[in-house]
Amino acid sequence: MIYKRSSALFAEAEKVIPGGVNSPVRAFKGVGGTPIFVKEAKGAYLYDEDDNRLIDYINSWGPMILGHAFEPVVNAVIEKARKGTSFGMPTEIETEIAELAVAMVPNIDKIRFVNSGTEACMSAVRLARGFTGKDKIIKFAGCYHGHSDSFLIQAGSGASTFGVPNSPGVTQGTAKDTLLARYNDAEHVAALIEANKDEIACIIIEPVAGNMGCVPPKEGFLQTLRDLCTSNDILLIFDEVMTGFRLAKGGAQARFGIAADIVCFGKVIGGGLPVGAFAARNEIMNHLAPLGPVYQAGTLSGNPLAMAAGLAMLTSLNNDDEVFNRLEEKTKYLHTGIAKVLTENNVTHTINRVGSMISVHFDAAEVVDFESAAKGNNDTFKAFFHGLLNEGIYIAPSAFETWFITDALTYEDLDVTSKAVDKVSKSL
Numbered sequence: 001m002i003y004k005r006s007s008a009l010f011a012e013a014e015k016v017i018p019g020g021v022n023s024p025v026r027a028f029k030g031v032g033g034t035p036i037f038v039k040e041a042k043g044a045y046l047y048d049e050d051d052n053r054l055i056d057y058i059n060s061w062g063p064m065i066l067g068h069a070f071e072p073v074v075n076a077v078i079e080k081a082r083k084g085t086s087f088g089m090p091t092e093i094e095t096e097i098a099e100l101a102v103a104m105v106p107n108i109d110k111i112r113f114v115n116s117g118t119e120a121c122m123s124a125v126r127l128a129r130g131f132t133g134k135d136k137i138i139k140f141a142g143c144y145h146g147h148s149d150s151f152l153i154q155a156g157s158g159a160s161t162f163g164v165p166n167s168p169g170v171t172q173g174t175a176k177d178t179l180l181a182r183y184n185d186a187e188h189v190a191a192l193i194e195a196n197k198d199e200i201a202c203i204i205i206e207p208v209a210g211n212m213g214c215v216p217p218k219e220g221f222l223q224t225l226r227d228l229c230t231s232n233d234i235l236l237i238f239d240e241v242m243t244g245f246r247l248a249k250g251g252a253q254a255r256f257g258i259a260a261d262i263v264c265f266g267k268v269i270g271g272g273l274p275v276g277a278f279a280a281r282n283e284i285m286n287h288l289a290p291l292g293p294v295y296q297a298g299t300l301s302g303n304p305l306a307m308a309a310g311l312a313m314l315t316s317l318n319n320d321d322e323v324f325n326r327l328e329e330k331t332k333y334l335h336t337g338i339a340k341v342l343t344e345n346n347v348t349h350t351i352n353r354v355g356s357m358i359s360v361h362f363d364a365a366e367v368v369d370f371e372s373a374a375k376g377n378n379d380t381f382k383a384f385f386h387g388l389l390n391e392g393i394y395i396a397p398s399a400f401e402t403w404f405i406t407d408a409l410t411y412e413d414l415d416v417t418s419k420a421v422d423k424v425s426k427s428l
């Protein structure tokens with residue numbers, strides 16, 4: 001494939017945007033080469049500035065669960081835009097989407113909309129601290145909860161790709177309140193709680209981790225966290241920015257039957273527009289301003305275009321009883337296809353999959369936490385990534401990311417992908 005125009009656009013961008021990108025993982029730093037510039041996208045396909053067509057397995061890092069330029073979302077946004085793009089005043093549609101989200105997701109009475117997953121997680125932690133009157137939080141190595149200060153301690157995603165576990169600019173004062181646990185290691189969490197008795201406000205976790213590749217929770221792990229939180233007066237925060245409205249209508253809480261105290265959303269909930277949200281039962285949400293003392297705000301929060309996109313997306317998912325089964329079946333089919341050809345070509349690998357989240361790790365050992373995820377062979381991943389790109393398949397440009405399956409993918413697309421993996425594996 002030719003990427004002449006993309007390369008030229010990147011060179012221009014680098015002059016005026018740090019690293020040429022507005023979010024680091026886009027920059028191909030982990031895999032080398034220059035990023036692809038997108039011209040447009042429809043359904044399962046991206047069309048780049050050099051007129052290449054790519055089958056997209058990132059889908060805007062999750063939001064496009066029903067495909068790009070999904071008609072109901074596009075129409076809702078156009079219609080709203082004609083009536084004004086922002087007012088900074090309440091609108092009816094905010095209540096409509098809130099009612100729908102509260103109906104779809106278990107264990108929440110109220111929801112507050114923000115503009116990104118980062119904002120959602122940052123606000124959820126402040127609310128947990130305000131509610132419990134305690135300062136410390138527990139997060140898991142390899143989990144990413146956005147780029148706010150408290151979370152940039154062994155974060156996954158781009159922070160792992162670049163090997164920068166702690167960002168300069170995060171103060172020691174902030175870092176000392178974030179305790180780090182090993183994913184899937186409940187004993188480690190229990191020990192941290194014991195050593196910090198009555199000081200921990202919340203445990204925040206990706207109920208299925210997606211920022212160190214896809215890492216499922218081990219049987220019983222989430223339930224143990226639930227029990228530890230309940231018996232120690234700690235709030236359990238599920239960061240469902242990836243899993244929300246993806247693993248089930250009610251997200252990971254519904255899929256695993258575990259109740260979180262606060263749930264964070266992003267990605268799918270905005271249908272591709274900048275939306276995040278956090279939600280909880282009344283007792284907790286009523287601590288938020290203007291009802292309570294915990295302050296949180298946003299000029300563009302609940303923006304009409306964003307709400308219109310989100311409402312159209314959630315309505316489509318809510319009205320389709322088969323969509324999550326279809327997504328699961330497609331992902332399983334892809335898993336089987338890829339595993340078969342990798343094995344036939346003697347490529348050492350482990351594939352993790354939950355619902356429509358899947359990732360390929362180039363190591364034989366089980367991938368259960370950040371340490372095991374980091375053992376994957378990055379040189380193999382780089383060759384795999386570029387090989388697939390050359391075949392017109394676009395996966396995330398980092399081994400620490402999940403592939404997001406969209407319902408717009410056909411079984412033919414999935415077969416094309418397995419064939420491409422077969423071809424690429426022969427030269428790995």
Ligand code: PMP
Nearest residue numbers: 116117118144145146241242266
């Ligand atoms: N939480 C999780 C689980 C995420 O995957 C992400 C982004 N990938 C975030 C939070 C942050 O969301 P945003 O990029 O919208 O700020």
